[in-house]
Amino acid sequence: QKEVEQDPGPLSVPEGAIVSLNCTYSNSAFQYFMWYRQYSRKGPELLMYTYSSGNKEDGRFTAQVDKSSKYISLFIRDSQPSDSATYLCAMNRYNFNKFYFGSGTKLNVKP
Amino acid sequence: DTGVSQDPRHKITKRGQNVTFRCDPISEHNRLYWYRQTLGQGPEFLTYFQNEAQLEKSRLLSDRFSAERPKGSFSTLEIQRTEQGDSAMYLCASSTGTSGPSYNEQFFGPGTRLTVL
Numbered sequence: 595q596k597e598v599e600q601d602p603g604p605l606s607v608p609e610g611a612i613v614s615l616n617c618t619y620s621n622s623a624f625q626y627f628m629w630y631r632q633y634s635r636k637g638p639e640l641l642m643y644t645y646s647s648g649n650k651e652d653g654r655f656t657a658q659v660d661k662s663s664k665y666i667s668l669f670i671r672d673s674q675p676s677d678s679a680t681y682l683c684a685m686n687r688y689n690f691n692k693f694y695f696g697s698g699t700k701l702n703v704k705p
Numbered sequence: 706d707t708g709v710s711q712d713p714r715h716k717i718t719k720r721g722q723n724v725t726f727r728c729d730p731i732s733e734h735n736r737l738y739w740y741r742q743t744l745g746q747g748p749e750f751l752t753y754f755q756n757e758a759q760l761e762k763s764r765l766l767s768d769r770f771s772a773e774r775p776k777g778s779f780s781t782l783e784i785q786r787t788e789q790g791d792s793a794m795y796l797c798a799s800s801t802g803t804s805g806p807s808y809n810e811q812f813f814g815p816g817t818r819l820t821v822l
Contacts, residue, residue, distance in 0.1 A: 598747075600747070602745065626809045628809065628810070628811075630813075635816075635818070636815055636816070637709075637796055637798075637813035637814050637815045637816050638748065638796070638813045639813070640810055640811065640812065643809060643810055682747050682748070684747075686809065691736075691738075691753040691755075691760060691761045692750045692753070692761060692763070693738070693750060693809075693811070694750075695740075695747030695748045695749070696747050697745065697746050697747045698745075698746070698747050
């Protein structure tokens with residue numbers, strides 16, 4: 595079983611829709627949770643970072659962590675065609691140097 | 706541009722040849738990571754440096770792979786006797802700090818795409 599599971603998609607939505615992206619994980623020791631956006635043939639770009647449980651909002655993006663369910667989410671409001679990319683979740687343990695990534699969900703926002 | 710840079714961006718080589726990639730992290734970042742990413746997968750951790758010390762290596766890093774970070778600045782990743790299974794995007798990332806947000810916020814370079822024929 596992989597440490598981090600993520601639905602690969604693709605997820606296709608119309609412009610302006612609310613998008614929900616999710617990851618599940620198996621290691622209850624994970625405390626730091628990140629979301630990255632990766633455009634085709636580019637390196638990942640950090641979008642959101644959260645520590646432990648709770649919500650964090652940044653503009654159109656909201657990250658949610660539910661440690662009891664080992665489930666994290668990224669919500670994108672008012673989605674734009676420029677949001678079309680692969681979204682990767684990542685996580686790690688306190689004071690550990692190895693980061694675990696999901697396989698990524700490909701999002702397509704249609705104009 | 707003060708982001709993470711990687712060179713070359715693309716490398717095509719024949720099976721059995723050696724290749725070397727370079728990563729220049731953000732100048733004040735003391736932590737440097739190498740990852741490998743294959744099509745449809747997320748980045749897989751290969752190795753980690755804190756300054757010039759290589760502190761962690763994945764079991765994915767076979768004895769054909771070696772990484773260095775002399776003087777704690779740029780880093781090189783060498784693959785000897787390349788195999789077709791080594792074809793992937795090799796990503797470098799850097800971060801700073803000792804714990805908390807800055808520790809966990811990695812900044813990635815554009816990657817080096819390796820094709821082994």
